[in-house]
Amino acid sequence: MVENYSHAANRLRHDAKKLASDGRFQNAGYLIGLAAECLVKRFLENDGVSIDKQSQFRCHFPNLGQKIMQHATGRNMSKLRRAMSENFLLGWQIELRYEENSDAVNARARWNNWQTDVNGLFRAAGKI
Numbered sequence: 001m002v003e004n005y006s007h008a009a010n011r012l013r014h015d016a017k018k019l020a021s022d023g024r025f026q027n028a029g030y031l032i033g034l035a036a037e038c039l040v041k042r043f044l045e046n047d048g049v050s051i052d053k054q055s056q057f058r059c060h061f062p063n064l065g066q067k068i069m070q071h072a073t074g075r076n077m078s079k080l081r082r083a084m085s086e087n088f089l090l091g092w093q094i095e096l097r098y099e100e101n102s103d104a105v106n107a108r109a110r111w112n113n114w115q116t117d118v119n120g121l122f123r124a125a126g127k128i
Helices: 005-021 025-046 063-071 075-083 094-098 104-124
Strands: none
Touching: 005 025, 005 104, 025 063, 025 075, 025 094, 025 104, 063 075, 075 104
16 A cells, blocks of 8 residues: 555545534544644655654654654754644544544534644645
8 A cells, every 4th residue: 555645634634624514523623633644744755754663753643743843854844843833733642533422512622723733734735
């Protein structure tokens, strides 16, 4: 299987927006985080970084964000780091897929925050 992080990022973001428009904010929030993860990995690949266990970038948020802030350097990476604030995707984690149903207000608030973060990331990538 060939990994295409750019296409995956766009597809996941599109699906997240569709779920949110249907009021399904919990799953929308989960997918928007995956979209961000794919877009970040595209940034890394464009900067010549291999996405594998050896590079330590084959992981999920929040670990992925921490590794980028600590180890990613270069012109593309400075653009990426600026797009990722200290609170980027605060509270998002891959294990959210196992989360019990959250209340609608909390799910919507998380979605709104995460979507704002991810929109900034897509702007930095020139994808908005």
